[in-house]
Amino acid sequence: MTTVWPSLEPILPSVQKPARYIGCEDGAAAKPPDPSLVSWLMIYPDTYEIGLPNQGLQILYEIANELDDARADRAYAPWVDLEAEMRSTGLPLFSVEHHTPADEFDLLAFNLSAELTYTNLLNCVDLARVPVRTADRRPEHPLVIAGGHCTYNPEPLADFLDAVVLGDGEEVIAEITRVVGEWKATGRGDRTEVHLALSRLEGVYVPSLYESIYDGPALVATRPIRDDVPEIVEKRTVADLGDWPYPKNQLVPLTEVVHDRLSVEVFRGCTRGCRFCQAGMITRPVRERPADQVRTMVAKGLERSGYDEVSLTSLSTADFSGIDGVVKGITDDAADTGCGPVTVALPSLRVDAFGVKLATQLNQARRAGLTFAPEAGTWRMRQIINKLIREEDLYEAVDAAYEAGWQRVKLYFLTGLPSETDPDTLGIAELAKNCVALGKSKGRKASVTVSVGGFVPKPFTPFQWFGQNTSEELQRKINLLRDDTRRANGVNLKWHDPKATLAEGINSRGDRRIGRVIERVWRAGGTFQEWSEHFDIDRWTEAMAAEGLDIDWYVHRHRHEDEALPWDHLSAGLHKDFLWQDWMDALDEVGLPDCRWTPCYDCGACTGYGIEHRVASALPPAGGSQGTAQDLGTGGSVPVQLLGSKPGAGTTP
């Protein structure tokens, strides 16, 4: 097996942060290259610092290396300085473990978490010396596949990917390995052969076996080109997170990365039902990890890694059944080992006093500040997005935060939401100013950082039909806020570049024709589009124009009910009529309760797959006000499967 290390080593002293190319992490797989195994190269198409902590990639990396018939290495996008050296010296993309050239692997498997990494995917495939277009690949080339949240609309990448995985990858990775192993064993015949075999796996979509039919600019349908290929590809869902206690050996990098701490996923899925949130829609139902498993994973993980901080991850960790008990258990365990203080971090705090109480208990560094995400400035707007936080809830939370000693509060908002008016936008400033006043009334040097992002409608959400605001309109709204908060002492406004929001919008709901745009942007040098110093909207608008594609049509146009959407041949379980009804309810300012604690409204995510919520308690969380704005008097017929690990928990009232 070849290694590029002897050629790479002399280059490394002259590049920025060379430690991102050496591997050597604790937890890295030691499984050496072996041609008899199906070899996976798991690639995160951004820098090492951004990609290494990705939990999805780490879980699959570990599972692949535990399989008898597979092995896996990792790769990340080389930064532009190393890329220039690689291109001038003919060095290919390589794995960080064994520095094996990428084209010696059977599969290049990309994690797609953000639309603006798409051009990096093309760049990595090209650096791997593999043709970027599927149609140009020969049998000896690796299969290029992708998973992750963005693959719920993989159409913009349809021409570049051999296969796409929808949903949880824990089970399907073994099935793909088996299929690819058989293809290898029979001498790697025509790629269509392996494409067909892959398309028979549940959750695997093979774009080249489908065609998109257009009528002018309009998409008519995307349908299989053969009878033996499924018309609809369903996502995969792991029924019980307790069966998958991964990563068991989280990677401990030698150099600083964005989330440099232990992470333990406490549940997957979220049924709060925020209408803008794609993650909450596509990962249903809620599957909690048993509390005792969480505690063991934390204790073992801290002991093994030497980390002094653990993050309990999920889409809304305060909603985990009995979260306060779990947190107490973790801090008790940490105290027993006697190795100094351990910090427990909750990535998303619920907007209420309970959330703050929890944060106080966590011994978090006070100076870091507390972050809340009300998402919208007025109650009307929050009803539309179904994030039912009352103004009082936020003030109670902020009050509790100042009371507990925090001086800095960070608030996250979206702008450009459906039917948003200027008073709604200005409501953001109003909330922030009131929070500062609250802090000052307590005699504190209160400061509130307001972070505003432009809203990008996502596939498989009730807002998938909504026409995104233009970047000019988003900038106008940001300017409104900027003017309104300019003289407000203590309010710091930050915003996401509306031009980047536009580029995300082009990709988010784009069809197959957008692939040519992505290729143009990449060929024009547009890599690392998530990095402001490398992002240039002109590359995107010029590419759209060159392809004769209309930005307004793709991004700013409201879709109508009977319109074919580019992802109609894929399924996240959610019924399209449920999503449409929820969209109509949104415009009527009608909220929808959390189905964990109220009867099922049949969105399709459970019923379609014969699965259920798996939670330790069917009761809404204690003190949770984010739930109390909903009618919770209707317990009893909630379709949940109780974990039953806690005595007394899980009985209905």
Place this chain on the structure above:
Amino acid sequence: MSAPRPTVVRFRYAELGKVRFISHRDLARLMERAFRQVKVPLAYSEGYRPRPRLSFGLALPTAASSDAEFFDVALDPAIAPHEPTEAEAAALATLIDDLPARLSAALPDGLSVTAAAPLEPGSVSLQQAITSCTWRIELLDVAVDDAVDRVRRIVAAPELPFERERKGKLSTSDVRPAVLDLEPLGPTGRGVELEAHLATKPTSLRPAELVRLLGDDVGIGRVHRTHQWMTIDDLRSEPLAAASVSPPEASNGPTLRLAS
């Protein structure tokens, strides 16, 4: 009320192979994690965000390897009491003896702790104590004879004005006093190996700067630190001798000693 001064232990370690590409900052975090992994509690600083008290000597440039790196760390008084009983003192001595092997096992390949010893109270910090370092520097794009000539010119120069940027300003100073000893050792596969003894105070010169002095056309290859030296009462010594250090590579070419 001030707490009694905690026991401080000095460690020596080697940094070889791929890990030499990590930064000095990365190294501090790695060591901190290693102590937690071997479950040896450290003393923490006061304040909002307490940190273990680890202090390193002179930062090793990223991409340079070394057989002679050092750091001092204060142990938690729980395992290193201020006034230990005989049994506690014995237990602590055993713990310190065992630590190099235990830490090495917890650290990534290429990082190995080679010695540990408690520091005498009142010892000066590594940053203050180190006065010079010995390096092996690989010169690229230069023939052996040429390298020897260039080295000879440096050593013969009465002064060496050298321009460098500090805090955004260019300033020139004479770095000749920092060149204590230079000895070309002979050809490597790719260039010429040079042993350099360079002062760190009062005037300092880094390996990359020395190579610049040898000429803009000379490239820099492998850089390896073999020693860090303290000077106490005109006597040169290492901050902590290695219990077992890998022997220096045998030189395989013409040796020319050029004492200053």
